[in-house]
Amino acid sequence: MSKNNTMNNLQISTKCIQLGRNSNDQYGFVNAPVYRGSTVIYNTLYDIENRNMKFNYGTSGTPTIENLENAWTELTGAAGTVLAPSGLGAVALALFATTKAGDHILMPDCAYRPSRNFCHDYLEKYGITVEYYDPLIGVDIEKLIKQNTSTIFLESPGSQSFEVQDVPGIVSIAKKYNIKTIIDNTWATPLYFRAHDFGVDISVEAGTKYLGGHSDLLLGMVSANQSTWPALRKAYDGMAMLPGAEDCFLALRGLRTMPLRVKESEKRGLEIAHWLKDRSEVTRVLHPAFPECPGHEYWKRDFKGSTGLFSIILSNEFSKKGLASMLDNFSVFGMGFSWGGFESLIIPFDCSDYRTATKWKPGGLALRLQIGLENLDDIKNDLDEGFKRLRINS
Missing domain, CATH: 3.90.1150.10 (Aspartate Aminotransferase, domain 1)
Structure with a gap:
């Protein structure tokens, strides 16, 4: 629905009903259609030479994907959102957006084990040093920061042991040293914890869980604040790691x-x-x-x-x-x-x-x-x- 000018005044449950759809563009139908596609047809030489289309190829997205991205951006209070085929894919996208060879990153010891495996099997192979920290360390994380620390990852609560982290405290230290922060916020969802409101740069969530709600899809969402959004979008465009149209449609349905x-x-x-x-x-x-x-x-x-x-x-x-x-x-x-x-x-x-x-x-x-x-x-x-x-x- 095209009510963006009043959306800020609505409660989050109402936003979940209204976001990511516009009945005026859907011939009056309540739900948006599923767009599947790879090829985009350009009308003129000028258009194709200048990529003068909203979606220039299937990997740049579709209206179905955009509907979900826009809805999640509004819910999380982010500057932008990209989607991934799984929660782990979302973690990978976020880390690729904030790291480079030679960097040092800090990961909580309570992190989702596949996230740890990704760090060990891939990031370390490309020259990134991964150091694990006590999730209850709080502002004392400052003692672990090195000259080449680029990213502090948080997962609150931990996915099995359920330690809740001092997110504002850790974020305050990260900002002091111009370090990016990423949080896995799957457990709480933006309904119960809006990570960007606490200064977190990137919030990662597995839409596989509560957004989908019916154990029939795999999906990851990655939202970023204004300063980190260009790097996240660049990482996404570089890998073209986007989910399927049906999964996005089911996620939009679950959102309601x-x-x-x-x-x-x-x-x-x-x-x-x-x-x-x-x-x-x-x-x-x-x-x-x-x-x-x-x-x-x-x-x-x-x-x-x-x-x-x-x-x-x-x-x-x-x-x-x-x-x-x-x-x-x-x-x-x-x-x-x-x-x-x-x-x-x-x-x-x-x-x-x-x-x-x-x-x-x-x-x-x-x-x-x-x-x-x-x-x-x-x-x-x-x-x-x-x-x-x-x-x-x-």
């Missing part, structure tokens, strides 16, 4: 209901997290809204809410055999690595074999849960039966 789904995820996640906290089998709940979660004070200060993904630490009395019996026989929960969809998921994890700046010593087996949209009593009953199997077989 994302505020409702994320709010419901928050409610359900908190209810199950509190229920688990009272279980004798659970020694700790790693949920940013809980005081015992590392960095909770930053969540309380900076975030507008929480979502449906969190972790638990089991009592040290339980064995791997008992865990297998628990996980292998669930009726509601599935074991899967993604999240943000309609289904409840659970995975075991162990950070101890790859962390380098901190030690992962939880004191028991660790599980990450995504709370879906199933009946809450069914979810509790499924977990309760799982805990019975865990006790009996350990």
Whole structure:
């Protein structure tokens, strides 16, 4: 809808309904069509010599892609957005935009493991030094900065261990040394944490998760502030790493209901997290809204809410055999690595074999849960039966 002049006065749930579409350009239809294509036809010699078309080739984008880019730019408060075929692709784009050979970058020890793998397998191969830091370091990150430090990456909260970072503190140090900051903001989404409002240069999010909402697409979004936008767009144009039209269409459809789904995820996640906290089998709940979660004070200060993904630490009395019996026989929960969809998921994890700046010593087996949209009593009953199997077989 063409109401950009009044969009700033609207609440974010209303923006999610109105952004990325214009019924006047769509013959009155509510949703924008899907544009698929590679070739763009030019009308004159002048046009083709001067690339005088809004989209000069399929890799420069389509109206479908632009609709989603524009919507996400508005939601995040960015200067511009580019899209990638996956969340990891978005991380790669962001890092390519802020680094060059010879640079030193700082990554949090809680980072999504594929992001770590990308740094190790690719950035280091091209002469970029990667150093990992304690995600709870805050302004003391200043001690790690070198003359060639170009980028500080943040992930808040961590995707398995859920440390919440002091984003404003770290950003203040980065700005002091003219260092770029990138954050993986997938867990909170711009509904609960608008990274650019805190001075972050680039915000990366996996649209695979809450934006898509139905576990049927792969997508990454990368938004940048005014000073970093040209470099991000250049990196995007240089690689032509764009997503498919159908995925963008599904993401735009997911955008319309994302505020409702994320709010419901928050409610359900908190209810199950509190229920688990009272279980004798659970020694700790790693949920940013809980005081015992590392960095909770930053969540309380900076975030507008929480979502449906969190972790638990089991009592040290339980064995791997008992865990297998628990996980292998669930009726509601599935074991899967993604999240943000309609289904409840659970995975075991162990950070101890790859962390380098901190030690992962939880004191028991660790599980990450995504709370879906199933009946809450069914979810509790499924977990309760799982805990019975865990006790009996350990």
